[in-house]
Amino acid sequence: MADQAAVNDDLDSIVPVGPPYQTPKGVHDILPADHEYYTYIKKVIRHRLRQAGFRRISTPIFEFTDVFQRTLGETTDVVSKEMYTFQDRKGRSLTLRPEGTAGVVRSYIQNNMQALAQPVQLYYIEPFFRYDRPQKGRYRQFWQVGVEVIGESDPALDAQVIQLALIVLKDLGIDQLFSLQLNSIGTPESRKKYVAALQDYYFGKERHLCELCQGRLQTNPLRLLDCKEEDCVTLAKLAPSFSEYLDDESKEFHADLKEFLDELGIKYVENPKLVRGLDYYAKTVFEFWDTSAGAQNAIGGGGRYDGLVELMGGPSTPAVGFAMGIERIIANMKRAKVRVPHKDEVHVFVAQLGKEAKKKCLPLIMKMREHGIKTIGALGKGSMGAQLKIADKFGAPWTVIMGLTEVREGVAIIRNMSVGTQEKVKFEDVLEKLITLIGKKNLDTYHPGELLYG
RNA sequence: GUGGUCGUAGCUCAACGGUGGAGCACUAGGUUGUGGUCCUAGGGGUUGUGGGUUCGAUCCCCAUCGACCACCCCA
Numbered sequence: 440m441a442d443q444a445a446v447n448d449d450l451d452s453i454v455p456v457g458p459p460y461q462t463p464k465g466v467h468d469i470l471p472a473d474h475e476y477y478t479y480i481k482k483v484i485r486h487r488l489r490q491a492g493f494r495r496i497s498t499p500i501f502e503f504t505d506v507f508q509r510t511l512g513e514t515t516d517v518v519s520k521e522m523y524t525f526q527d528r529k530g531r532s533l534t535l536r537p538e539g540t541a542g543v544v545r546s547y548i549q550n551n552m553q554a555l556a557q558p559v560q561l562y563y564i565e566p567f568f569r570y571d572r573p574q575k576g577r578y579r580q581f582w583q584v585g586v587e588v589i590g591e592s593d594p595a596l597d598a599q600v601i602q603l604a605l606i607v608l609k610d611l612g613i614d615q616l617f618s619l620q621l622n623s624i625g626t627p628e629s630r631k632k633y634v635a636a637l638q639d640y641y642f643g644k645e646r647h648l649c650e651l652c653q654g655r656l657q658t659n660p661l662r663l664l665d666c667k668e669e670d671c672v673t674l675a676k677l678a679p680s681f682s683e684y685l686d687d688e689s690k691e692f693h694a695d696l697k698e699f700l701d702e703l704g705i706k707y708v709e710n711p712k713l714v715r716g717l718d719y720y721a722k723t724v725f726e727f728w729d730t731s732a733g734a735q736n737a738i739g740g741g742g743r744y745d746g747l748v749e750l751m752g753g754p755s756t757p758a759v760g761f762a763m764g765i766e767r768i769i770a771n772m773k774r775a776k777v778r779v780p781h782k783d784e785v786h787v788f789v790a791q792l793g794k795e796a797k798k799k800c801l802p803l804i805m806k807m808r809e810h811g812i813k814t815i816g817a818l819g820k821g822s823m824g825a826q827l828k829i830a831d832k833f834g835a836p837w838t839v840i841m842g843l844t845e846v847r848e849g850v851a852i853i854r855n856m857s858v859g860t861q862e863k864v865k866f867e868d869v870l871e872k873l874i875t876l877i878g879k880k881n882l883d884t885y886h887p888g889e890l891l892y893g
Numbered sequence: 894g895u896g897g898u899c900g901u902a903g904c905u906c907a908a909c910g911g912u913g914g915a916g917c918a919c920u921a922g923g924u925u926g927u928g929g930u931c932c933u934a935g936g937g938g939u940u941g942u943g944g945g946u947u948c949g950a951u952c953c954c955c956a957u958c959g960a961c962c963a964c965c966c967c968a
Binding site: 461462463464465515516517520521538567569571572573574575576577578581582583651667715716726736737738739740762763764765766767768790792822823824825826827828829830831832838840842843844852854856857859861 | 894895924925926927928929941958959960961962963964965966967968
């Protein structure tokens, strides 16, 4: 007894505050109810991207830190404060991926995808990790769907990528909630010139800037332009405009893109202040903004990253892509009251009393499932009342009831749970009867046999 | 990373510094082969956690964990 107490004391000393175990800050379980959203969203994405000739890729959840560090930009928020970086047992620095593009580009180079037909069109549906203060729609582990088109430079590809994002949003019933924000940030060279001009302009005016912007002047001068502090706004109004520095090629590219978007009937908002948080973007950048209630929350975004493949050691290769946050998609579907089919709901509950009935029910249940009837059987003990109660909780629209009487008569009872009526059906007709009641199109059928051998 | 709001039963929420309650949910019975409706009864809580102030703390103070909001940023 004394030993037991000692053990408990030890346990007390190692258990952290709070309940014994709970998820760390900013991460959560995806429970069955939400998985119906994930499943449906994945289904839409797979279909739409397959139609467009995209193939799915998964890269590792962690990479060498370098994959992200230099490519996303040392001074970006993501790299400077949001990465989960750790050392493995041999002291190598690894990082949980905070975004998808860098890993895909690494894979493109490592697997010699430049040898494939270009452009290479890839998509992914994967979890990502950022150490940030959580909020609704902002978590430390989150899922993104992303697409990358690598190996060709043409504004028509940018237009297609944007269109794909919109089709997916439309299929999910939430395209109307967002506005497409569009901008061109030019080539790295023209941006460099512009940044220098901006810094020039702000030189000597630092003390008029808010504290935040004083830091931005060094790290990310483009952000100075959309600060909301009054003095910063005033200064930004007189600052040199990027259009003066935008190179001709980027200008032409952007004009073509807009023409293509018009042709596709895609509406966009030209937003000269749109800047993305990662350094690898060039020319086209875009985001989908939730504009309700003055919010500027993005559900997704992307752009062109022509220099990234080369930066990562591959041949000079143009590319464009986008990513959307699945948790944010789900939140918006709920906000818009968009329901997803409840594929998990069972069709039939099988209740039985007695061993003989159970013997008859087991093969019947198997046969029902083979035919696509989602079936749960009460195979344990329990009174008829208890079993029906369970059937009710599962929300099964039909219950098959078998007792000794039915076994003797060679019948089963099929009960309509919503109305409360029931009928006796010959045992060998039960399956057919249920299929009729449920409706062929509602069956959850699975057809093996697509495999090819040899 | 900065500022703020909040944390009470499984869920949604009450309770002036003075014995922690309600609705829903759950369990059992009314109903020995019939659920969901109805009636009756019942079980449930170290008030997130750890300290402090107080005769006494769900309430006041500090710390910590978590959720959310505004920044920031983006998914």
